[in-house]
Every structure is written in C-alpha cells, then in structure tokens.
Amino acid sequence: MMTNAQPSPRWKLLAPLAVAIIVALIPTPPGLAPHAWYFFAVFLGCVVGLILEPLPGAVVGLIGVTLVALLSRWVLFSPEQLAAEGFNAAGQAFSWAVSGFTNSTVWLIFGAFMFALGYEKTGLGRRISLWLVKAMGSAP
Incomplete structure (x- = not known):
C-alpha cells in the first residue's frame, strides 16, 4: 500500500539550522569554553529537529553526529587538546562519532526494532497468534 507522504514544510527544515546558528552567535557564557558552547548549539x-521532525529522528541524529565530527576542531576539542603534540583531531573525531556503535546494548535495541519491524511487515505475529488461538481455543 503506497501512501502519499507530504513533504515537510520548508520552515521545519530550516528551524533546527536557524536555532543552532542563533545560539552559536550568542556570546559564550562566562566560565564556559567556546567549543562547548558551539557543541551545545549543535545539540540544541x-x-x-527531533521535536519538529522535518526528517526521521534517526536522520536528524546522524546529521548532528556527522556535523560535530566534521566541525570537531571548533566544536568537539579544546585549543589545548588541538595543540597537544601527536593529537590527531580527525582520528579522534571519527572515534567519538562511532563510539556509540561499540555498545552491545545499542545493538540489542537495534536488533529488537528490526525484529519488530519484520513481524509487522510480514504479519508473522498475527499468523502466530491465530495459530495459537486455533490450537488452544477449542472447547473441551
């Protein structure tokens, strides 16, 4: 069954970007490092984006992680870290970006969602329940 998915209004697509830019342009609060403020702007x-859902939530999250990894010199690392001898910003940014995928709980949840999606798409859950009703539903 095909559904006619309506494209998201343009303002919903631009609102997350506008919020991030506006927050980044606000002067950094005293006592907070500029890179932390920029990270907060991307997070916000x-x-x-997750509230307005111009794109699916997973896409919004992936865009955020990718954006932080690409802008890691200004968003993720302090000037002290960048100045340290032997510090590889690109390598560290990549490690940070993929670190969530090394957690076995994340993969367990992902697997559960994939199984649930498979049950829903194939109707297997309905077939199993009807078989159980047939097998156990007879009168004695």
Whole structure:
C-alpha cells in the first residue's frame, strides 16, 4: 500500500539550522569554553529537529553526529587538546562519532526494532497468534 507522504514544510527544515546558528552567535557564557558552547548549539539544533521532525529522528541524529565530527576542531576539542603534540583531531573525531556503535546494548535495541519491524511487515505475529488461538481455543 503506497501512501502519499507530504513533504515537510520548508520552515521545519530550516528551524533546527536557524536555532543552532542563533545560539552559536550568542556570546559564550562566562566560565564556559567556546567549543562547548558551539557543541551545545549543535545539540540544541538536533533537539529542535527531533521535536519538529522535518526528517526521521534517526536522520536528524546522524546529521548532528556527522556535523560535530566534521566541525570537531571548533566544536568537539579544546585549543589545548588541538595543540597537544601527536593529537590527531580527525582520528579522534571519527572515534567519538562511532563510539556509540561499540555498545552491545545499542545493538540489542537495534536488533529488537528490526525484529519488530519484520513481524509487522510480514504479519508473522498475527499468523502466530491465530495459530495459537486455533490450537488452544477449542472447547473441551
């Protein structure tokens, strides 16, 4: 069954980006490192994207992680870290970006969602339940 998916309004697509840019342009609060403030701006843009859902939530999250990894010199690492001898910003940014995928709990949840999606798409759950009703539903 095909559904006619309506495209998201343009303002919903631009709102997360606008929020992130506006927050990044606000002066950094005293006592907070500029890179942490920029990271917060990207995070807030992702939260707005998750609330408005111009794209699926997973896509919004992936865009946020990718954006932080690409802008890691200004968003993820302090000037002290960048100045350290032997510090590889690109390698560390990649390690940070994929670190969530090394957790076995994340993969367990992903697997559960994939099984649930498979049950829903194939109707297997309905078939099993009807078979159980047939097998156990007879009168004695």
